[in-house]
Amino acid sequence: MAREIQITFDCADPAALSAFWAEALGYQLQAPPAGFESWEQALEAMGVPPERRNDASAVVDPDGTGPRLFFQKVPEGKTAKNRVHLDVRAGPGLQGDERMAALEAEAERLTTHGAKRLERHEPSPPLAFGHIIMADPEGNEFCLD
The missing domain is CATH 3.30.720 (Signal recognition particle alu RNA binding heterodimer, srp9/1)
Structure with a gap:
């Protein structure tokens, strides 16, 4: 179940x-x-x-x-990298430049709401489609995928 x-x-x-x-x-x-x-x-x-x-x-x-x-x-602040994080699916079904443009647009939108951009990882076919690592307003990492 x-x-x-x-x-x-x-x-x-x-x-x-x-x-x-x-x-x-x-x-x-x-x-x-x-x-x-x-x-x-x-x-x-x-x-x-x-x-x-x-x-x-x-x-x-x-x-x-x-x-x-x-x-x-909680009283304590964040002290280490997240071992589990959310992937926000901002570009499902898209590939290449179109996918990365969709991720960039979402990264820009979320930074206006307090997120911080950390890293961009370029696509490297055949398995990696590229993603952007972000942090929410309290520093919790998440990916735009």
Whole structure:
């Protein structure tokens, strides 16, 4: 039996990082619980003090097919290269210059939302199609593939 998965990010600012990944993936912030118009309203009703209201955030695929991304506040910063990372498929089905142009356009778009460009890897057929390594606003590496 296949399991549903969630991808969890440890971070300093869950609200900001969830907003970035919602933009990067075409996801949306998870809706508040039933009966509440906003997360602020729900957290107030749950008795969560204002200073703890950015301890967590989540984004979901609006189509319901992709995994939920959960962002949790932790006190320590990022200290090493990610052992697991996301590949954002910005050029599926494309090859050569057309593929790299699509990746470059997505890299430029995401930098306007706080991402940082790290490296470009050129295509080297027959197996490597080229990709761009990026970092999200908190330094977590991901690839435009």
